[in-house]
Amino acid sequence: MGQYKTPGVYIVEKNAFPNSVVEVATAVPAFIGYTERSDNKGKSLLNKAWRISSMSEFISFYGGAPKSQFAINAQKKGSAIEADFSVNDKAYLLELQGSRYFLYHSMMLFFQNGGGACYVVSVGKFDEAIEKNKLESGVKILLKEQEPTMVVIPDAMSLDQKDGIALQQAMLDHCGRVMKNRFAILDIFDGDKEVQDSGCVENFRNDLGTNFLDYAAAYYPWLNTSVVQTSDxxxxxxxxxxxxxxxxxxxxxxxxxxxxxxxxxxxxxxxxxxxxxxxxxxxxxxxxxxxxxxxxxxxxxxxxxxNLLPPSAAMAGVYSMVDNFRGVWKAPANVSLNGVVSPAVEITHDQQEDLNVTTAGKSINAIRSFIGEGTLVWGARTLDGNSLDWRYINVRRTMIMLEESIKLATKAYVFEPNVSNTWVTIKSMVNNFLTSIWKRGGLAGATPEDAFGVYVGLGETMTPQDILDGVLRVTVLVALSRPAEFIEITFQQQMQKS
Structure with a gap:
């Protein structure tokens, strides 16, 4: 209230309610890859992150499907590769010529499985060779974008495995060390082959390393889809x-x-x-x-x-669909996949044991087919499977959402007086936000007090020296809900009563 010097009536408005925390978007993947073109009414979109929300928008900005070329070659005697067709008892193979560009068909799979708003970074055209450096530069372009929450690069599967693993390590570094607010969805090289024959899962685990595994998830096997029609x-x-x-x-x-x-x-x-x-x-x-x-x-x-495609784009669509209908705290599993005929490899219950739980901790989520249910996502673990804190995808992604939401809201109090009025305002703001999340099922606990706690104040989270240094510390404790991954039902006989 200013000092009055002129007689008159003055109106002073005071805020009755504290500032609120707005929940940030969680289902905004960023796709990086090669496209037919990249322009917006003559303006180049090459090496730019561009937001779209439908397949028609993707086609208008980035063009259509790649013109894949095949050569018909006779199968060599003793070859372990299954023949595509035979004529007069002579086997023939269809061999793809040039690079395989996955992005276009992966985008179709993404939107069929519930995908919505997303970002696309085109790093080249179909007539160019797929290179690790170009795809990695697309990851760096995302440094300037705050909205994306997932990173997906289907075209990484067209690189040789050494370069592809290096690119996936760059994705992990981007998500876990640099940005800390997004999640990588990874594919397995040779994921269309049997684990025992190809060693694809073992090679993936051995080569990937151990850094920032809680910011990523991997899926096996690849998918037989229906996005490409014979008429195409x-x-x-x-x-x-x-x-x-x-x-x-x-x-x-x-x-x-x-x-x-x-x-x-x-x-x-x-x-x-x-x-x-x-x-x-x-x-x-x-x-x-x-x-x-x-x-x-x-x-x-x-x-x-x-139609044989890596599953990362389909899973990005599943993440988006589950987030929009159930919330980011629901595990993106036990969900059927649209546009998918079958997994490229059928996995049994026993075979999945080594994928889900391993001494190395790098859990691989299985995609399996079940009679009468279709193709289901049958795993919800991050690559950091041995961590009790970050074992599950929904736990990591929920924490990212809470951190980013509260971070953006408290930004309004930077340079405010570090006094009790500011502390109470921030505490009530965070309390209200977490209460709303708890009511929607995002936090575990019978009461709000069991689900979370917010602490701020002198002697509680700060020392007098902190206040002199201009530091305001807020401690937030949350009980995140974890999926019921293993349901055990005990049966026992009882004595006859009548």
Missing amino acids: LSFENITNLDVLKELLDTEVDNTQLVDAKKEEIKAQITELTSDKKTSTSAELHKNLNAASQLYGAILLSARARL
Whole structure:
């Protein structure tokens, strides 16, 4: 209240309520990878974090799917790789040419599983080789963004394992040491292969290191999805059309058709390698698909290869969906995956034991299929599986949310007098916020006093020297809810009573 010098009526308004703590967003992943293009109405978005909220926005800014090219090659004798198809008892493989760009199809999987607002960092185009340094530079770009709460890099699986692990270590360092307010979702290299045969999980655990494991989770195996349709593919996805023509001719020769019909089909097949085509590409594809079973089988094999995706993007969608409908304190597990046909590898109950609990502590969350339930996420642990504090994903992410929310709210009191009025205001503000979280089930306890405690004051959290140094200390104790990971039901016989 100022000093009055002029006679008159003065109105003074006083705040009746303390400042409130606003809960920060928890379901905002940042995706880093390669795209077809990166522009916004002529303005480049390359190496920039750009916020989108739908697949249509992604397409408008970053373009469509990569034009994947396959070569048809005969399978070598003694090869352990399963053949994609066979003709006259001769096995053939479809070999992907160039790099595999996962980001576009991973974004489709993210939005199908409940994803919403997210950030995209495009570090290059489809005609460029996938490089660790470019993807790692995308991680550094996120230093300037405060909103993202998750980091996902599906294209890391296209690097060799040494570079990929180094990139994942950079993700852990970014989340756990630099920012401390976001969570990394990691994929397993060769996650489409059996654990016993490939040693993929053991290699992942041995190479990843031990730093900041509580800020990340990993999932196994990869997923057989349905994001790519057969209609998205045609003979234009085959590089060696002469081999395709030869195989289709062989199929026609071995079918029991009248000669006139054979000649009609062969004329269409000839157009594959002809410089002068009488049909458009769409018409030729339609005719070949109708006339040849082998042609359809080859496209189905190519589709299956493209639909094999790492699970990190789908899990980012699950995190977002669970956060929005249940809260960040609900473990993102026992949830079915949309757009997923099956896990690439079927895991049994016994096989999951080593994934979930290990002496190294690096827990790997399993994705399993159950009869009548579909494909479920069947694990909710961080990579720091031996830590009683940070073993569970929801515990770490809930703590991040509480820390960031209270941090932003108390920023308003920087440079305020370090006196009891300020202490009481901050204490009541934090108390009100934590009470609301407790009422929604985010904290464990029958009463608010059991769920949390807020302490601030001289002789309680501060010494006279702290006040002279300009330090205001607030201590917050919270009882976070943990998932019922193991439910034990005891059965016992009793004596007959009647």
